[in-house]
Amino acid sequence: xxxxxxxxxxxxxxxxxxxxxxxxxxxxxxxxxxxxxxxxxxxxxxxxxxxxxxxxxxxxxxxxxxxxxxxxxxxxxxxxxxxxxxxxxxxxxxxxxxxxxxxxxxxxxxxxxxxxxxxxxxxxxxxxxxxxxxxxxxxxxxxxxxxxxxxxxxxxxxxx
Amino acid sequence: xxxxxxxxxxxxxxxxxxxxxxxxxxxxxxxxxxxxxxxxxxxxxxxxxxxxxxxxxxxxxxxxxxxxxxxxxxxxxxxxxxxxxxxxxxxxxxxxxxxxxxxxxxxxxxxxxxxxxxxxxxxxxxxxxxxxxxxxxxxxxxxxxxxxxxxxxxxxxxxxxxxxxxxxx
Amino acid sequence: xxxxxxxxxxxxxxxxxxxxxxxxxxxxxxxxxxxxxxxxxxxxxxxxxxxxxxxxxxxxxxxxxxxxxxxxxxxxxxxxxxxxxxxxxxxxxxxxxxxxxxxxxxxxxxxxxxxxxxxxxxxxxxxxxxxxxxxxxxxxxxxxxxxxxxxxxxxxxxxxxxxxxxxxxxxxxxxxxxxxxxxxxxxxxxxxxxxxxxxxxxxxxxxxxxxxxxxxxxxxxxxxxxxxxxxxxxxxxxxxxxxxxxxxxxxxxxxxxxxxxxxxxxxxxxxxxxxxxxxxxxxxxxxxxxxxxxxxxxxxxxxxxxxxxxxxxxxxxxxxxxxxxxxxxxxxxxxxxxxxxxxxxxxxxxxxxxxxxxxxxxxxxxxxxxxxxxxxxxxxxxxxxxxxxxxxxxxxxxxxxxxxxxxxx
Numbered sequence: 001x002x003x004x005x006x007x008x009x010x011x012x013x014x015x016x017x018x019x020x021x022x023x024x025x026x027x028x029x030x031x032x033x034x035x036x037x038x039x040x041x042x043x044x045x046x047x048x049x050x051x052x053x054x055x056x057x058x059x060x061x062x063x064x065x066x067x068x069x070x071x072x073x074x075x076x077x078x079x080x081x082x083x084x085x086x087x088x089x090x091x092x093x094x095x096x097x098x099x100x101x102x103x104x105x106x107x108x109x110x111x112x113x114x115x116x117x118x119x120x121x122x123x124x125x126x127x128x129x130x131x132x133x134x135x136x137x138x139x140x141x142x143x144x145x146x147x148x149x150x151x152x153x154x155x156x157x158x159x160x
Numbered sequence: 161x162x163x164x165x166x167x168x169x170x171x172x173x174x175x176x177x178x179x180x181x182x183x184x185x186x187x188x189x190x191x192x193x194x195x196x197x198x199x200x201x202x203x204x205x206x207x208x209x210x211x212x213x214x215x216x217x218x219x220x221x222x223x224x225x226x227x228x229x230x231x232x233x234x235x236x237x238x239x240x241x242x243x244x245x246x247x248x249x250x251x252x253x254x255x256x257x258x259x260x261x262x263x264x265x266x267x268x269x270x271x272x273x274x275x276x277x278x279x280x281x282x283x284x285x286x287x288x289x290x291x292x293x294x295x296x297x298x299x300x301x302x303x304x305x306x307x308x309x310x311x312x313x314x315x316x317x318x319x320x321x322x323x324x325x326x327x328x329x
Numbered sequence: 330x331x332x333x334x335x336x337x338x339x340x341x342x343x344x345x346x347x348x349x350x351x352x353x354x355x356x357x358x359x360x361x362x363x364x365x366x367x368x369x370x371x372x373x374x375x376x377x378x379x380x381x382x383x384x385x386x387x388x389x390x391x392x393x394x395x396x397x398x399x400x401x402x403x404x405x406x407x408x409x410x411x412x413x414x415x416x417x418x419x420x421x422x423x424x425x426x427x428x429x430x431x432x433x434x435x436x437x438x439x440x441x442x443x444x445x446x447x448x449x450x451x452x453x454x455x456x457x458x459x460x461x462x463x464x465x466x467x468x469x470x471x472x473x474x475x476x477x478x479x480x481x482x483x484x485x486x487x488x489x490x491x492x493x494x495x496x497x498x499x500x501x502x503x504x505x506x507x508x509x510x511x512x513x514x515x516x517x518x519x520x521x522x523x524x525x526x527x528x529x530x531x532x533x534x535x536x537x538x539x540x541x542x543x544x545x546x547x548x549x550x551x552x553x554x555x556x557x558x559x560x561x562x563x564x565x566x567x568x569x570x571x572x573x574x575x576x577x578x579x580x581x582x583x584x585x586x587x588x589x590x591x592x593x594x595x596x597x598x599x600x601x602x603x604x605x606x607x608x609x610x611x612x613x614x615x616x617x618x619x620x621x622x623x624x625x626x627x628x629x630x631x632x633x634x635x636x637x638x639x640x641x642x643x644x645x646x647x648x649x650x651x652x653x654x655x656x657x658x659x660x661x662x663x664x665x666x667x668x669x670x671x672x673x674x675x676x677x678x679x680x681x682x683x684x685x686x687x688x689x690x691x692x693x694x695x696x697x698x699x700x701x702x703x704x705x706x707x708x709x710x711x712x713x714x715x716x717x718x719x720x721x722x723x724x725x726x727x728x729x730x731x732x733x734x735x736x737x738x
Binding site: 034040042082110 | 332333334335360361362363364368369389390391392393394395397398409410413416417460475476479480482483486496497498733734
């Protein structure tokens, strides 16, 4: 307390380590390009000028999983694609988060047959599910903000 | 346009004993597996049906012959469409490939091989195209199950949750 | 237990040259997740230094089993699945399916519904070409066209939302007509688009068409001859860029296209640049068609009055007993279709989209097969890349304009 009264104008802010680390993590998450099907088009719309995702720090979409920390699973995951998805998830370095975008990634969606995995949470652990077929860009942004809330409340014990 | 199709029907009926069926003004000719390759060659060379649009199959489970392989042809200059049907039996289904006549049949026949199990003799690349390489079974056959999984509603949420696989870290 | 693996090198040995097996050339995997393949496409590239010897596409990563799923649903309910096949052109898929169903059961469509179908199909073609232009520019390094075309697409998606409530997967076109009449703001919104778009297309042309970098990367790349197009069944802008004036909207018109006056743009070069020019010119022709359709749109009902196939409007349900019974029967049981098969083709932005539909007398389709243009067009990839550099494969894949949902179904 006292130090702030004396050093207030020197540009020093006191906070906790948790807050700072979480703030830097959620404000600059870099998504990995994992657009599979129709939801990928809405993801591209969200990235473009009208509903800009780069104001949330997601300006760059990294193609390589080694450089990304958020995976939007946008679209239906088929049985042939499932091992590839798991391998990409494993290649991402921690901390990493997964948003299941759309109905097909959340629960299989319109399709319920031999070829489509009923929900991507059978393969990777999911943090946020965004419903819609395809979800509107505003819905996707709402999902992103929900993820930000979740990351903001992450505890030191979890990642240290 | 219509006379061109009639001429094609006449030529193929005389030479290969094709049976004509007409439904909703679309003409289908039924051939036997042995005569297919030459008939397609005649269609391409003499009758000017220079594009092959589609190869697919239909499964009539319970009838013999079980499969019907359907071909769609299109003549660009004469603006005419013609389709061919070839019945194939269910035990050991074989058919000669038309890849030497239309190279575009390569992927279509691979898809029929993958989905129905009909083997095309002489095909240059007989492996699965759409299903994973080690998949068992032929999905579009009528005796292959749909693979419908029970939907997780609120009333059965917990019991399905126990047996649903979960992705781990 | 299968591990669902994709093809490995051993299984492809017969397609690769001896030099690959001996190790002289390198086989690289341009995997299912890649920023420049338009969706989940895997291409195995054989490289001799920087020169491509062969490129083998491996598809199936987006196979959704739509054809089997359609066999288990009634004719009306399976239309929902058809939107999601070629997701850049959902209205075109709906249109092809509805035309096939209408041909099978011999259902009439009133002229106002046909005009609305034409307008929406052309606007969808425009939005598909806009996205193609944006992603092609993005793949070749030009980022600005992507942002501009996505901005334009928002205006088009707003119109779809106005008519049907959904931006992309609308299921607005139903057998017998369309779902409901267009709202009052439709005409104003479409006129707005007709007024602003031509200048925007000029803007994209200013960015790319005479750009020396774009020309170097696209001219004489990815050549294909007309003979090869015939052998492989290639249609659409790829065929038109080789000089053949073939368009199903003129050759076998459907849904009233014969009333409208439009040109079929062609080029003679057969390369990536030719396909680019054809698609940009097609965008202008689409605007012409929409203009004429809007001016000539007749009044009248938007649905067939045949209550055996088309559900009655909700307002009648409270008053008429027959309407209630028809509604009940159609939505629980569906309508029966006769035994027999039809094949109907429409012109999608990628080529000929055909639906082979077979009925068996019951309410569910016995077999529904989609002849998709991306499946046919992608087969020619090995032909187009021989002898080119590795950087060109991106331009070539972008110019074929494949959509993997269309390819794998």
